[in-house]
Amino acid sequence: MTTLPPSPDDTSSQPPLISTHSALVLMIAVIIGVTMGFLTFYSTGQSSAGVMAGLMTFGASIPVLRREIGP
Numbered sequence: 001m002t003t004l005p006p007s008p009d010d011t012s013s014q015p016p017l018i019s020t021h022s023a024l025v026l027m028i029a030v031i032i033g034v035t036m037g038f039l040t041f042y043s044t045g046q047s048s049a050g051v052m053a054g055l056m057t058f059g060a061s062i063p064v065l066r067r068e069i070g071p
Contacts, residue, residue, distance in 0.1 A: 025065045033058030 018026075037054025041047060 019071075021069065021071045025062060025069060028065055028069075029058050029061045032061045 033054040036057040037050045040053035041050030044050070
């Protein structure tokens, strides 16, 4: 019996795009950023303040989450 060559869509031999640790850190940072953005928007009524707060919180939470969630 012969085996078929791997198809180009076979991703089992390719490494993942990002590690599980990085995906978890980014997902939690997005959740924190969106939450802070909504809270700021609802408290001030200004969409620009909500966007800025969300982006700043997202960026500031990444180094903290990388340190707190071990690899």
